[in-house]
Amino acid sequence: DIQMTQSPSSLSASVGDRVTITCRASQSISSYLNWYQQTPGKAPKLLIYSASRLRNGVPSRFSGSGSGTDFSLTISSLQPEDFAVFYCQESHSPPFTFGGGTKIEIK
């Protein structure tokens, strides 16, 4: 199975900050990488699929990049509603493993 390693596991940031989260796959997954956001008590929401494709309706401050084994999610200007846990997920082959998550907290 492909292992997904996210970093950092948590970070503190302020509204307006630029934030980048990284995700590394244990083997090449081409561009089969998705990003989800989860707030407490809610289901995850898809933000980005295929490494860099923004889902319709997701604010443009979110962007994704990378291919092969190294990927990143960037929030250009952190908003109050962005304080949440973010997960990457490989979709190259089952079991479509998720990363361990990155919690963004208010500084």
Next chain:
Amino acid sequence: QVQLQESGPGLVKPSQTLSLTCTVSNGSISSGYDYWNWIRHLPGKGLEWLGYIFHSGESNYNSSLRNRILISVDTSKKQFSLKLNSVTAADTAVYYCARGPLRFVEDWGQGILVTVSS
């Protein structure tokens, strides 16, 4: 937008079978491109993909669950179901049903907490 709703018991005894159903509304479960997934959120841990089924019955499962899992679909009722047998406390989680193309999930149910305890 397709809506999904999980239902089933919130408490299951160890060694018994966990059974959940997902009801789909505002959309067709027989659409040509949608895969119907079960995903769980283990307490204090992350997300785990359990498996998917296509309306044709094609399915794929997380090998870590070995032979304990079965996902089935009933297109006439617009439902798909999860059965996980021989459960232990390690199977305590919030279980989500979810929909999407093969390689990502677009819509999720609200989730249902299932506790395994005697």
